[in-house]
Amino acid sequence: MRKVLIFMTLALMAVAAGQAQAVPAGQGGLRDIRQSVEASSLSGEQKAALTQAAREAVEAGVPHEDVAVIVTGGLSQGADVHALTRFLAVARDVQAQGLPVRPVLNKIEQGSAKGVPPERIIEVVGRVRVNLVTARDMVDGVVAQGLAKNAPEEKKGAVEALAGALERGVPAGDIVELGQKAAEVKSSLSQFSRAVETLANLKEMGMPRDLALKAARKAVILNYSERGMARMERDLLTMRKSGMSWEDSFREMGAGMERCRGGMGGAGSGSGMGGGSGNGQRMQGK
Amino acid sequence: MERDEKLVQRLLDGEFSPGEKKDILDRLESDPSLLREFITLRETVRVIEKSPRLAPPASFAAGVLDRLPEGRQPLPERFKEFFFARRMLRWNMAAATAAALMLLVLGAALFLYQPGKGGITMNGTTVSGQQAVTVRFRLYAPHARTVALAGEFNKWKVDETALIRQEDGAWVAELSLEPGTYTYMFVVNGKEWVPDPDADSYRDDGFGYKNSVLRVSTL
Numbered sequence: 056m057r058k059v060l061i062f063m064t065l066a067l068m069a070v071a072a073g074q075a076q077a078v079p080a081g082q083g084g085l086r087d088i089r090q091s092v093e094a095s096s097l098s099g100e101q102k103a104a105l106t107q108a109a110r111e112a113v114e115a116g117v118p119h120e121d122v123a124v125i126v127t128g129g130l131s132q133g134a135d136v137h138a139l140t141r142f143l144a145v146a147r148d149v150q151a152q153g154l155p156v157r158p159v160l161n162k163i164e165q166g167s168a169k170g171v172p173p174e175r176i177i178e179v180v181g182r183v184r185v186n187l188v189t190a191r192d193m194v195d196g197v198v199a200q201g202l203a204k205n206a207p208e209e210k211k212g213a214v215e216a217l218a219g220a221l222e223r224g225v226p227a228g229d230i231v232e233l234g235q236k237a238a239e240v241k242s243s244l245s246q247f248s249r250a251v252e253t254l255a256n257l258k259e260m261g262m263p264r265d266l267a268l269k270a271a272r273k274a275v276i277l278n279y280s281e282r283g284m285a286r287m288e289r290d291l292l293t294m295r296k297s298g299m300s301w302e303d304s305f306r307e308m309g310a311g312m313e314r315c316r317g318g319m320g321g322a323g324s325g326s327g328m329g330g331g332s333g334n335g336q337r338m339q340g341k
Numbered sequence: 342m343e344r345d346e347k348l349v350q351r352l353l354d355g356e357f358s359p360g361e362k363k364d365i366l367d368r369l370e371s372d373p374s375l376l377r378e379f380i381t382l383r384e385t386v387r388v389i390e391k392s393p394r395l396a397p398p399a400s401f402a403a404g405v406l407d408r409l410p411e412g413r414q415p416l417p418e419r420f421k422e423f424f425f426a427r428r429m430l431r432w433n434m435a436a437a438t439a440a441a442l443m444l445l446v447l448g449a450a451l452f453l454y455q456p457g458k459g460g461i462t463m464n465g466t467t468v469s470g471q472q473a474v475t476v477r478f479r480l481y482a483p484h485a486r487t488v489a490l491a492g493e494f495n496k497w498k499v500d501e502t503a504l505i506r507q508e509d510g511a512w513v514a515e516l517s518l519e520p521g522t523y524t525y526m527f528v529v530n531g532k533e534w535v536p537d538p539d540a541d542s543y544r545d546d547g548f549g550y551k552n553s554v555l556r557v558s559t560l
Contacts, residue, residue: 063443168497171548179547
């Protein structure tokens with residue numbers, strides 16, 4: 056018995072040591088940031104302000120890798136310290152509000168890399184933040200209507216998906232309508248957020264708004280999985296590329312969906328070529 | 342003397358032939374001290390035989406064995422014995438409670454160790470459990486000096502993913518990406534942001550550029 060308890064204690068200590076090993080990574084990242092700031096030609100006061108802003112962001116939970124990219128990337132491009140501290144403050148505040156911070160970080164990093172003036176970046180980030188808050192209210196609404204939420208991270212993922220859809224021009228009313236349908240058929244939150252993403256993707260591909268909404272709604276009603284929705288998007292695009300109109304593509308897809316009702320989905324008449332789109336060609340799955 | 346003691350013991354144990362018995366009895370008659378010793382021993386045996394038998398507890402054998410000093414086995418044998426030998430564990434409430442609490446803490450620690458993505462985050466990098474797909478990026482730019490790839494997958498860093506020039510003037514790079522949707526652009530000569538002319542769709546970045554959109558799946 057004593058030996059078993061000793062063994063379990065050692066196992067527990069090993070797990071604790073493993074977690075402790077992960078903790079200093081944030082501190083290590085902060086050290087790198089501090090070194091970059093110290094090596095710059097900023098004044099002492101500016102260095103202190105930037106280091107403080109970086110520390111606050113990391114302590115709030117913003118990934119230190121992203122803080123490092125913002126600080127070191129900004130310094131190498133000669134960005135204004137005031138602008139950098141504002142970027143970090145926005146990211147810190149979004150994180151502290153419990154909103155997904157990734158969309159905000161993406162905009163800051165992208166804007167900085169593209170040489171966009173800081174004021175413009177702040178303006179765009181402000182819009183992203185508004186979309187995130189709106190999306191969170193929408194998600195709370197559908198959860199209140201009965202959508203199943205299986206894990207805390209599911210809600211964050213849904214907020215990010217809905218905010219992304221709003222940014223891509225999907226009308227809020229369409230998202231609400233899809234949410235109502237999802238609640239009716241008792242979908243999960245992750246299925247609903249994937250359907251919203253599908254709606255945004257179809258719109259982005261050029262599908263007319265009403266058809267895109269019908270396609271997404273049908274996928275929700277037929278309880279399509281994430282994989283099924285991805286396949287549906289791919290098949291619709293393939294049919295469109297082969298010369299079919301969106302209306303014909305949708306009709307063909309709809310017939311296929313009915314035939315495969317309740318299955319894993321995406322079994323429309325499109326052959327589907329699969330893989331990444333754009334110039335990226337899928338080579339192989341590893 | 343020692344021989345006499347042995348004779349007495351044999352007499353008490355009944356281990357003698359008829360001839361020997363006469364000799365032993367003659368010896369007892371001729372030696373009063375020996376006779377006294379015989380009588381004392383005989384009474385002792387009778388008392389022991391009449392006393393009640395007590396049954397030892399079930400754990401008596403285990404307790405005795407537990408107290409015995411263990412011989413030093415080689416390490417592999419000890420290891421094997423520790424993990425695979427059959428055991429009977431004796432519990433008390435304190436030990437059971439401590440073990441249960443430890444299991445609870447271990448389970449909670451392992452559960453909380455999960456990052457959002459079904460992997461383990463250690464030292465600031467994510468080791469993903471998702472299947473990765475190799476994606477090839479290509480841009481035909483025969484007059485370019487350098488071409489880089491910047492996008493969500495590398496935090497828009499323009500100096501991280503350089504494309505390699507091919508003989509036909511195209512520039513190529515391969516990345517291993519998890520399934521998902523990514524926006525990206527090519528960066529020519531370190532400053533010119535160029536969308537992928539062969540992308541399936543494009544997305545306004547809010548800064549006046551059109552990002553190329555890549556959808557990676559394992560379908």
